Amino acid sequence: MAPRANWKGFLRLSLVTCPVALYPATSESEKISFNQLNRATGHRIKYLKVDADTGEEVPNEDIVKGYELDKGQYIEVTKEELENVALESTRTIEIDEFVDRSEIDPRYLIRPYYLRPDGKVGHDAFAVIREAIREMDKVAIGRVVLTNREHIIALEPLDKGLMGTLLRYPYEVRDPKEYFDEIQDVKVTKDMLDLARHIVDQKSGSFEPDKFEDQYETALIGLINQKRAGKPIVPKDRPKGENVVDLMDALRKSVGGAAAMTEAPKKSAKKAAKLAAGQKEMLMPIAGKKPTKEAAAKKPTAGARRKSA
Known part of the structure; x- marks a missing residue:
């Protein structure tokens, strides 16, 4: 059974639209993970949400989001207000353009998803969009809202479906000069x-x-x-690094x-x-x-x- 969809909505190319669902393409649930324990009792550690000043536990219904303007000064933003930031990409992945795969810098890649038709309708429209992308040997670029954030998504054919890869925005990619400028210029013989x-x-x-x-x-x-x-x-003995003399x-x-x-x-x-x-x-x-x-x-x-x- 496929996992539950992370997002459901519509895929649109100009006037061609079909209902689709977005699923995570990767999983880390098989990896070993650990709980935190009290060494003295062997009991699990439980985290509570408490008021930073009073130290009292706060129920979930009384917790709201806030943006810190200044030290200790916040603007509260409710769930309803966030939902009112209605972007088209909240419910529709609109294909804006097509680019060559080689033009997408690997630093912009975040994570892959699988995109497939949602339900029994729309398979014809989905196939038309998929085969158009495949025929042109391009990657379709659109936008989608996940976890209250709008992301760029790159779509390309994968078997009978589409693989969608979330992309970073330019401001999220650090300038390599900050790290590489101090590397010495070495002439290799x-x-x-x-x-x-x-x-x-x-x-x-x-x-x-x-x-x-x-x-x-x-x-x-x-x-x-x-x-x-x-x-x-x-x-076990840890490997020791050796200085390269020659x-x-x-x-x-x-x-x-x-x-x-x-x-x-x-x-x-x-x-x-x-x-x-x-x-x-x-x-x-x-x-x-x-x-x-x-x-x-x-x-x-x-x-x-x-x-x-």
């Missing part, structure tokens, strides 16, 4: 560049997400399994190392593919106890998988 290119050639391949393992998630699962089984936790020597050694790594990648790729399928590696039962068929099919316990407080 031809010999160094040739060696570096050789390393790149040896490591070149195709991007296959299934090859990658979330090593931190796997390590967390191992840690929890060890603690459940009552095994001692032995700290860059040419380091490049030459890297060439040899890259060659060795490319000789037998199949075994590690197979292992990574096995673990990477949605990171569904389960928390194992305590050693010595046989798992039931039901327990083997279940996900990790709620205590270990619950979201952080």
Whole structure:
């Protein structure tokens, strides 16, 4: 079953309109998460919304949004007033223009969504819009309101649907000069560049997400399994950084190392593919106890998988 839609409304290209629903394309619910506990009692920590001056708890119905004009001075804005800021994009994604995908700077990309027809009507209009974008090999740019904010959204065909990627506004992207201006201008010699290119050639391949393992998630699962089984936790030695004295020597050694790594990648790729399928590696039962068929099919316990407080 598909998750609940984050947004429902209409997709419009000129006079062609169809009802659509927007769904999150990614999920992090499979990742290990922790609760905060009171070390002394083992009980969960609970957060309360309290008045900063009186210290008294405030019920949700008495909490309103406020914009701070000056220190301690706020303008209150009610939910009804926010809803009255009626933008067309609140209910309709109007396609404003079409651009080449290569023109969209990766820094502007936020997160992907899936867009599909909502209900049994409008499939014809949706298909016309989708195939027009596909035929022209363009990305459609529109606007949509999510979480009380208007976002730019880039739409492109994906199978039978559309993928919509939220984009940042220019004021949200920091100027790289603030970070890069102090980088020294270094002249790279031809010999160094040739060696570096050789390393790149040896490591070149195709991007296959299934090859990658979330090593931190796997390590967390191992840690929890060890603690459940009552095994001692032995700290691992942290890798030590080494100062590069001779860059040419380091490049030459890297060439040899890259060659060795490319000789037998199949075994590690197979292992990574096995673990990477949605990171569904389960928390194992305590050693010595046989798992039931039901327990083997279940996900990790709620205590270990619950979201952080």
